[in-house]
Amino acid sequence: MTQTRKMIVLLDSVKKLIRRDDYKHVANILRKVHAADIAYVLAHLMEAERLRLVQVLADTDLALAAESISELHTKPGGQLLAILPVELAAKILQQMDSDDAALFVADLPDDKGREILALMAAEESSSVRGLLRYEAETAGRIMNADVFCLNQQVTVGEAIQKLRERREAVSCFYIYVVNDAGQLLGVLSLKQLLFHPPEVTLRQIMRTNVISVHTETDQEEVARQVANYNLLAIPVVDDENRLVGIVTVDDVIDIIREEATEDIFYMAGVETDDHAYTSARLSIRKRVPWLAIYLGIGLFTAWVISLFRGALDQYVILALFMPMIGGMGGNAGTQTMTVAVRGMAMGELDAQTRSKFILKELRVGVVSGFLLGIIAGLIASGLEFVWTGHYKIGIIMFLAMWLNISLAAVWGSLIPQIFKWMKIDPALASGIFVATLNDIIGFSIFLGMGTLMLNTFGL
Amino acid sequence: MTQTRKMIVLLDSVKKLIRRDDYKHVANILRKVHAADIAYVLAHLMEAERLRLVQVLADTDLALAAESISELHTKPGGQLLAILPVELAAKILQQMDSDDAALFVADLPDDKGREILALMAAEESSSVRGLLRYEAETAGRIMNADVFCLNQQVTVGEAIQKLRERREAVSCFYIYVVNDAGQLLGVLSLKQLLFHPPEVTLRQIMRTNVISVHTETDQEEVARQVANYNLLAIPVVDDENRLVGIVTVDDVIDIIREEATEDIFYMAGVETDDHAYTSARLSIRKRVPWLAIYLGIGLFTAWVISLFRGALDQYVILALFMPMIGGMGGNAGTQTMTVAVRGMAMGELDAQTRSKFILKELRVGVVSGFLLGIIAGLIASGLEFVWTGHYKIGIIMFLAMWLNISLAAVWGSLIPQIFKWMKIDPALASGIFVATLNDIIGFSIFLGMGTLMLNTFGL
Incomplete structure (x- = not known):
């Protein structure tokens, strides 16, 4: 808490001094604080102020300027370097550890990156180029080549x-x-x-x-x-x-x-470079495609439901409970999927434990589906009785809920592992697949049974 | 990859030797590997084998046994200590760093913990008791008091x-x-x-x-x-x-x-001690309460929808698109909420940036809701025309989708910050609140407009 307080005070004083164009004082203050704190200040300034501050900092203490930018997240750091004069950017990158410099250069537009590398001292630029030979997200790319x-x-x-x-x-x-x-x-x-x-x-x-x-x-x-x-x-x-x-x-x-x-981002349908501090424009560009995929699934689901319009037409109470059927399966599937994705990331879920995990999740699904199915069935029948005098939706509800939650455990535990086996990040697409399978099968079961009841018992 | 392979080979050989009751050989192998690898082996054995192995290991090298159990996750480590004879458990805990020992003791049943502490050497037990004076999840509880x-x-x-x-x-x-x-x-x-x-x-x-x-x-x-x-x-x-x-x-x-x-677990409605390796019984006990909460919300949602039964009765196509309306708002709200929760955890979203963040998210919601609303409206009208010859759902769809996604941005960005302000973990309950508000307001808007259209234009 005190540290947060300190940061706010630091930021406020820097902002005040900048407004007075008193960059000499700013430089004096920043020289005494940790590079990570300067990074915090940089992240909270307007673009023009940030640009000016980096220039002042580079004039005072180039190493500190480089270290402070290293401490920024890759994206904002890269954005900052991209708008600096190329000579200054080269001077700053030259001062960084080669692994940090490589991260930033990899993030710059290709021509800008080349231009800056050409301006850097031969030794530094060649060690950055050396790292860039390795693929992104490998040990070779992120290592520091300067080892004792x-x-x-x-x-x-x-x-x-x-x-x-x-x-x-x-x-x-x-x-x-x-x-x-x-x-x-x-x-x-x-x-x-x-x-x-x-x-x-x-x-x-x-x-x-x-x-x-x-x-x-x-x-x-x-x-x-x-x-x-x-x-x-x-x-x-x-x-x-x-x-x-x-x-x-x-x-x-x-x-x-x-x-x-x-x-966590992939599972929620967010791109990793979509942060609290990114611009609305970038967030829109990153999120709309995910929402469009969900929209497509929604339309497909609407089509599946439309196959059962006869039942819905005659037995409108089915419509009331549809969101619940979809939601419960989705939630149960997400629970299993989350445990599976994290388990794989933490090394808890591997070839040795795979089948044990799936069987366990199936048991969880069958038992909890049964429990919740009974509760949901009883309450739904009660509500139906109050509303319409009938109480037959209870049995449909019970069976659909039970089956749906049991199946959700199967999708939830299998799909992330299938993605991993296909060498696709398990978190990336699991959410969409689990939700889709679940909605389509879930509504089909629920409305299919509704239709069956109509045909058999003539509700 | 090679490391994973090594682990599998190690585990296989240990299992084979245990089956032959050749614990002397097992001890010889384990003495040469890292404590973290022994923890891996322990985590993948049956309970009886695990118990036997710890006893053999403790006889051979007590310090290594203690270190290996320290390397287990807290839960499985605590479970293991809880079934060991108390004298052995005390001997092992005595060998651990005081911070690790305190973590495990805090996790044991109270009487068992007291019994074991009483059996430990005075110096070690008093330093563990010292740490336990501090609240869980504070620096005092997790620190190592033995500082140079x-x-x-x-x-x-x-x-x-x-x-x-x-x-x-x-x-x-x-x-x-x-x-x-x-x-x-x-x-x-x-x-x-x-x-x-x-x-x-x-x-x-x-x-x-x-x-x-x-x-x-x-x-x-x-x-x-x-x-x-x-x-x-x-x-x-x-x-x-x-x-x-x-x-x-x-x-x-x-x-x-x-x-x-x-x-990530809280947002998905999973408890943190529900891991890939926990028993089905524990997972059921941990997950059913969350599912029951979602069930309650589902029933409440069903009641909200029932207020519009007249519209649904006459205009069944509304029912087809209901899951989509609910789902899209839910997805957009989850995106915003995820960025907010992570942003707070990483220190990107704080008092300084709060209002900027909310305004930005609102803009994201309004713009992407407009875009997706248009697409959804056009497609829905098209489908309706094919199915029924009408095409009026398009305008309802467009408006409901737009409003719903815009509002979801508001819930998604506000709710986690309100929880933080109330000193409740923002990830904990945000998911449920965002989903609930979204479903209730979303369906009300969609079905309310459907009713309005019916009354006004007599569809």
């Missing part, structure tokens, strides 16, 4: 010496040990350097059982390894087991937050 | 000496510097010890601008601070700014994963 590693023959004393020479090396959580060919052999912590006499070689004290990922490993898997094994950084190796980079825990946190957002 | 800190007068040379004496101290990411009263003054990294001559005092080289949290800070806020400032650990202080513990980044990752799960 030492040969196995190096002694503890020499290692401390080398660390001192590179005191700026930020991402130095562990010391990785390699052979002459650059292949990853072992790892040791900084603390271990303090515990051993200077003449011991790293080979003698390193831990050889290193957990590493391949450049092509998916970022979600990278995050899972770091989280499962409580690592501060994970080394990335190529086909020949050569150490080519590391992914640090702070990047992993961003990935976990993003992936969690991705799941 | 040094007095400001200590020199670099002495600090290295003290570190060597406590080489087992796991959570030593930073060195915190305190005064004689134990108040937090500064922080330095291990690396800095290597860079300074032994006679310098910590006071001279420490960074004084330390980001810390209070024992009562909510764990979600703790996680946000660690993530925003890219920390490896955050110190926890009491009312007098005395250093009482630290929360490390690996715990923060667990919190972020859990909070993300919580949001």
Whole structure:
């Protein structure tokens, strides 16, 4: 709470000073705060103010400007870089860690990205280009290629010496040990350097059982390894087991937050780059296609219902309960689907547990469908009796609800796994498929049974 | 992928050996793997096998047994501890970090927890009891009270000496510097010890601008601070700014994963402890109450629709499109609500941006409702013409869809913020409220206009 308060105060003072064109004072204030706080300020300014502030910041402290933009989310950071003069953008990107710079460049329009890369110093631009060779969302793309590693023959004393020479090396959580060919052999912590006499070689004290990922490993898997094994950084190796980079825990946190957002957003029919701070225009462009898909499904559902117009015409009470039948199946299916999608993301639901999970969900569906079917049937019959003097909808309601919730458990648990098997993000399309199957089968069962009752008992 | 493969092979071999009662071999294999991998094996065994394995593991290497159970999710870990003999459970909990032990004890039935605490060594049980004094989900409850800190007068040379004496101290990411009263003054990294001559005092080289949290800070806020400032650990202080513990980044990752799960689960009407691996009985008990709430809403909706039975009786085509009207508003409302809930969790949506966000969402709703209303109206009129020769539902459809989606943007953006203001988790009840308001208002608009058309134009 105090931190939030601090941020509001900071933002207010910066805004006030900007209104007075007192950029010198602004720069003085910002020099004393964390880059993440500057990012917060940038995110809450108008575009013109933001632009001006970055320029002032870059004049005062280029490294801080670069760090602050790194701390912005990729989208707003990319948007900001895209409107900066290309020379300034190049200067700023040059100061960033190569992995952050690569993220932003990948997000820029192609020609702008090329132009900026051409203006950057050769060393920095080539390391960014190196990362961009790897596919998006893989360890190779997100890793920091600037990794501190030492040969196995190096002694503890020499290692401390080398660390001192590179005191700026930020991402130095562990010391990785390699052979002459650059292949990853072992790892040791900084603390271990303090515990051993200077003449011991790293080979003698390193831990050889290193957990590493391949450049092509998916970022979600990278995050899972770091989280499962409580690592501060994970080394990335190529086909020949050569150490080519590391992914640090702070990047992993961003990935976990993003992936969690991705799941929740996809299931709700929202694109991941549709945030609280995006423009109305962008949100509309991102959401209307999803709504159009739902509209199509709705029209298809209307067609399915139209097949039962005879029953609806004669027995209008069926119409009252239709939204409930559709909604209950949808809710039960969403429950199962959510547990399945998260279970797969957390590594709880895998090849080993698949069939057990589906059977369990089916049992959940059958039992809860039965319970809710009885309640719904009794209440519906009661209401019908009050309204019309009949009470026959109860049995239709009970059977339709029971079947519908049981089947929803089947769609809900199967569909995400089928998508995963097809190598499609399970969260992405599961919602739509579960809802569609459920509506179509649900209404068919309910209205079909209504028709049957009409024909059989002549209601 | 290779890691997943390794896990499956490990699990298979362990299962085979257990079937042969060859627990000696099992223990030998498990001694060589990471505790997180043992947790994976435990999670995938039958209860009897799991029980036996923990006993064997505890006999071989008690610390490894404790670490493996720490690596299990809280629920399955707690269930396992609850069925172990109390003496063994006490021995295992004693070996854990106090924060992990506190999590498990808090999850045990009260009497069982007390019994186990009484059997633990005085020092360990009192530190667990200390943590349990703080409320659940606060920094005080989740912190590790065993923090490495040094007095400001200590020199670099002495600090290295003290570190060597406590080489087992796991959570030593930073060195915190305190005064004689134990108040937090500064922080330095291990690396800095290597860079300074032994006679310098910590006071001279420490960074004084330390980001810390209070024992009562909510764990979600703790996680946000660690993530925003890219920390490896955050110190926890009491009312007098005395250093009482630290929360490390690996715990923060667990919190972020859990909070993300919580949001997504709540929005789908699932309880957070309802996982892929929970029993059918538990899942039923957790889900039926949510479904019952939705059932109640469905019945209320049916009552609202019944107010328009006259219109439905005469104009049955309204019934065909009802699920679509309800569904579209629901989907649009869910989109907005999801962006709002996540935005609040990520700190994007706050007091500063609130009104801007609501206005933006309203614009999104009005524009996309207009677009989709036109499409829906045209198609519905077309279908009606084919089916009945009339085409008047189009105008009802257009207006109802437009109004409904615009209003859904209002519920979707307001309701989560109202819940937050009422100090209720915004994800928890937003889904139900958005869906309810939407169904009731949506159907009323659609059917009300249908009635109006009937009365006015005598369709």
